[in-house]
Amino acid sequence: MQVKPATVSLFDALLLLLLGGIAVFIGYRVAVQLNYQWNWGAIPQFLFRYDAQSGRWVTNYLTQGLLTTLRLSLWASILALFFGFAVALARISKSLYLRLLAGTYVELMRNLPPLVIIFLFYYFLADQLLPFTGSGRINAETHPLLAAVSALFFAPPAQLTPFLSALVTLAVFEAAYVAEIIRAGIESIHKGQWEACHALGLSRWQSLRHVIIPQAMRRVLPPLTGQLVSLIKDSSIVSVIAIQDLTYQGTQLMASTYLTFEVWLTVAALYLVLTFPCSYLVERLNRRVNRLV
Amino acid sequence: MITVRDVTKVFPGGVVALDGFSLDVCRGEVLVIIGPSGSGKSTFLRCLNGLDAIDSGTIIIDGVALDKNEANRLAIRREVGMVFQSFNLFPHLNVEENINLAQQLVQKKKLAEATASTHALLTRVGLLNKANRYPDELSGGQQQRVAIARALALHPKVMLFDEATSALDPEMIGEVLDVMRDLAAEGMTMLVVTHEMGFAREVSDRVVFMDHGRVVEEAASKDFFTKPLHDRTRDFLSQIL
Numbered sequence A: 001m002q003v004k005p006a007t008v009s010l011f012d013a014l015l016l017l018l019l020g021g022i023a024v025f026i027g028y029r030v031a032v033q034l035n036y037q038w039n040w041g042a043i044p045q046f047l048f049r050y051d052a053q054s055g056r057w058v059t060n061y062l063t064q065g066l067l068t069t070l071r072l073s074l075w076a077s078i079l080a081l082f083f084g085f086a087v088a089l090a091r092i093s094k095s096l097y098l099r100l101l102a103g104t105y106v107e108l109m110r111n112l113p114p115l116v117i118i119f120l121f122y123y124f125l126a127d128q129l130l131p132f133t134g135s136g137r138i139n140a141e142t143h144p145l146l147a148a149v150s151a152l153f154f155a156p157p158a159q160l161t162p163f164l165s166a167l168v169t170l171a172v173f174e175a176a177y178v179a180e181i182i183r184a185g186i187e188s189i190h191k192g193q194w195e196a197c198h199a200l201g202l203s204r205w206q207s208l209r210h211v212i213i214p215q216a217m218r219r220v221l222p223p224l225t226g227q228l229v230s231l232i233k234d235s236s237i238v239s240v241i242a243i244q245d246l247t248y249q250g251t252q253l254m255a256s257t258y259l260t261f262e263v264w265l266t267v268a269a270l271y272l273v274l275t276f277p278c279s280y281l282v283e284r285l286n287r288r289v290n291r292l293v
Numbered sequence B: 001m002i003t004v005r006d007v008t009k010v011f012p013g014g015v016v017a018l019d020g021f022s023l024d025v026c027r028g029e030v031l032v033i034i035g036p037s038g039s040g041k042s043t044f045l046r047c048l049n050g051l052d053a054i055d056s057g058t059i060i061i062d063g064v065a066l067d068k069n070e071a072n073r074l075a076i077r078r079e080v081g082m083v084f085q086s087f088n089l090f091p092h093l094n095v096e097e098n099i100n101l102a103q104q105l106v107q108k109k110k111l112a113e114a115t116a117s118t119h120a121l122l123t124r125v126g127l128l129n130k131a132n133r134y135p136d137e138l139s140g141g142q143q144q145r146v147a148i149a150r151a152l153a154l155h156p157k158v159m160l161f162d163e164a165t166s167a168l169d170p171e172m173i174g175e176v177l178d179v180m181r182d183l184a185a186e187g188m189t190m191l192v193v194t195h196e197m198g199f200a201r202e203v204s205d206r207v208v209f210m211d212h213g214r215v216v217e218e219a220a221s222k223d224f225f226t227k228p229l230h231d232r233t234r235d236f237l238s239q240i241l
């Protein structure tokens, strides 16, 4: 690809001027019409605060929210990847039953609003399934080690059950998209590759495992990473079920401080901290894959 | 060695690709199949190793019938090697790994054992120095020679060549035909779909001319080109010679 020379044309200049004008206008409206009092000084304490009792700096609401979002996204991605992979294999399976089952699942997930899925799943999972896992019985007194592990990798024991429900819900939702990406990747492999495997006497599973999937994975890596960015963004919907993620903390802070713009601009910046590195990775991967394939 | 009786293959959409096709091939015979485009040459080869399922008729290869029986089909796939027009090497594996793969997975050979026979095969096709290259680093002729080595690795009893040289630049056709010629000299049973009439005349024992999914004429290759019996064969030969 050719690198474009970095010159500014008259059109670019006009566009910049227009965008600058819009920004000034919005700032003006906020300041004058809404009579908005900016108070950025109040924000840092919601990121970190000084704990007088222990004499240390500790994380506060927004940073805790960020960490919750990070944990949630991380585990949900891993789960969605495995589950999505299995669903993709079911989608291309020889068994009509498996194909129909996986197809129905994917279509359902893709045609329902995520919020509806969250509510349905959350109340079902949290009420019906998770009590059996015993996740609600962990507490700092009886299982100090388990509780510490839980707080570090998942959520504090008290929030563990809702956290797990949210995690599973998010994974089940995203897995449908992951499955479609992987399936498309597998189907994009030229049928000559299948035929060569067949002629060499490889079984269907051997062909998939050693020839088709390794090639497909190279192609789907960029869109898969892109889906990860979506997952981080989509994870904000769990705030409606009182998971204390970044968005939830934002709503709580806004309600208590009325610092609407400061809080949400900070929340936006924190999301970007998570998503930008992933997007950058997508960009890099795309370039590499284009070179390979 | 190979017995084909009244084989019919109809594609969805109603195209009759093979229409009561019958043929016998002896062990060690080199058979060239020619015919106009769409006459069913590729379909015939693909049916022989089970890539396409036949609708009726029988195919028996080395005493094993190619029928619905999964074990039989697998046995035949492993005993019939196929070389494609478009090579179909595995692009994510290097030359050595391409040839090792089926030996390890199908024959359950250890890596060292597989690599040893891979190197012997590569020496045979003159590409030992390319063992660690990837397919996209090779010329078309080299890729096709690797594909032949890969098919030979399973010690097939029959080799099928579907226009193995048609995708190649003219200057590379010779090197692939040389490998095929050596193979014929070693006594391999070969079914070759090709437009290379020189190869057909020199190397093959018998030539089959097919059209519309049937055998129109078959003859020993020394007779086929000099005394074609049918008008259609004559027309076809006059077009390509």
Ligand SMILES: Nc1ncnc2c1ncn2[C@@H]1O[C@H](COP(=O)(O)OP(=O)(O)OP(=O)(O)O)[C@@H](O)[C@H]1O
Pocket (backbone or CB within 6 Å): B011, B012, B013, B015, B016, B017, B035, B036, B037, B038, B039, B040, B041, B042, B043, B044
């Ligand atoms: N997968 C398929 N689906 C439907 N029709 C097919 C399919 N493959 C082949 N055919 C049809 O079957 C007939 C025979 O095709 P085949 O490829 O065997 O011909 P061929 O003799 O190999 O021709 P060519 O010299 O062009 O390779 C053709 O009419 C073709 O259109």
Ligand SMILES: [Mg+2]
Pocket (backbone or CB within 6 Å): B041, B042, B043, B162, B163
């Ligand atoms: Mg053909």
